[in-house]
Amino acid sequence: MSARVDHVVTSGTFSLDGGTWEVDNNVWLVGDDHEVVVIDAAHDPDEILAAVGDRVVRAIICTHAHDDHINAAADLATATDALVHLHPADDPLWRVLYPDADYEPLHDGQQFEVGGVFLEVLHTPGHAPGAVCVYAPQLDAIFTGDTLFQGGPGATGRSFSDFPTIIDSISERLLALPVNTKVFTGHGDSTTIGAEAPHLDEWIARGH
Structure with missing residues (x-):
């Protein structure tokens, strides 16, 4: 399988x-x-474009519409002719930054294909109403945005x-995935479903 996950950090x-x-x-x-598919076009379109290189961008997927996750999306879309995809429940947050720009609506269960692998959209509200995670079962990976972090x-x-x-989104949608699934987060270090699953009761008790 030639598909892989690349990663850049923008500030x-x-x-x-x-x-x-x-x-x-x-x-x-x-990809x-x-x-390639870009997940969360944050801050610096030029840095993202450098990571894309000469590859075709098939889609720009936003895990949610907090401005730090979408503030490079419009420029990246213009530069690549790719469409921006967002769950419509986050439209009020999107409109704060982009009052006149449109996006393609995401829905739960939607699939994208790139580099021979499928990406499945899981609607996981809580951090934001339209928050989604992007599951790549063939890569044993899920991209969780700000829904689940290490810890x-x-x-x-x-x-x-x-x-x-x-909590409902994490327990019902994410912790049901195989324990070896790698969790690629919106900020900070990556983790796995197996590393996080035992701590659900602690999170509920903390109520943070």
């Missing part, structure tokens, strides 16, 4: 509810030597977020 800011924070974001590229669920203390919902 910028995240703004919501009147606050702004410096952040580093993981940008994931799934082969000829074509627990994504933050739910800001607008459009809900802690019980993210």
Whole structure:
């Protein structure tokens, strides 16, 4: 199998509810030597384009519409003629940054094919209403955005977020995956489903 996962880290800011924070974001590229899907076009389109190289970008998938995950999406789409895909439940967040730009709506169960592998969209609300994870079973990998990190669920203390919902999404959709599934996150280090699954009760008790 020639498909692989490439990775760049881009830096910028995240703004919501009147606050702004410096952040580093993981940008994931799934594909082969000829074509690629970009997951979470964050901050720096030129750096992402450098990682793409001469490959065709088949799609730009947004795991959710917080501005740090989409703020390079429009420029990347213009540069590559690729479409941006987002779950429509995140439209209010998208419109904060892109009041006039359109996207292709994602839906649960939707599949993309790139480099001979399939990517399946799993709707996993909680961190944001339209949050999705992108599952690549042939690569034993899932791209979780800000739904699941090494050490627990994504933050739910800001607008459009809900802690019980993210716990349901993680327990029902993610922890049901094979334990050897690699978890490629929106920020920070990667992990596995097997490493995170035993801690669900701890996360619920912490309620963070």
